[in-house]
Amino acid sequence: MGYSLLILSFLSNTVQAYLISTVLHMFLNNNELDNIEWIQSVSFRFFDINWSILLCSFIVWTIGRIFRYGSFLQEEYDATV
Numbered sequence: 001m002g003y004s005l006l007i008l009s010f011l012s013n014t015v016q017a018y019l020i021s022t023v024l025h026m027f028l029n030n031n032e033l034d035n036i037e038w039i040q041s042v043s044f045r046f047f048d049i050n051w052s053i054l055l056c057s058f059i060v061w062t063i064g065r066i067f068r069y070g071s072f073l074q075e076e077y078d079a080t081v
Contacts, residue, residue, distance in 0.1 A: 002061030009053035 008015075 002057050002064055005053055005057030005060055009050045009057055012050045012053060013048045
């Protein structure tokens with residue numbers, strides 16, 4: 001989950017622009033799309049980082065590592081008793 005959020009933090013704006021473009025192509029004509037001003041301003045920024053999702057991915061990754069180590073300690077405790 002942490003790795004997925006990490007990838008999403010780098011690609012969130014690109015995915016968002018692609019989804020908007022795809023949905024509008026489904027509902028509107030290509031000729032009508034060229035006339036809409038805000039569609040012309042959408043750009044694909046490949047390396048624009050969403051810092052809040054990046055921080056969230058590190059937190060989720062850290063919690064996952066803590067639980068993995070806790071599971072290891074529990075298995076060791078169960079094996080010694």
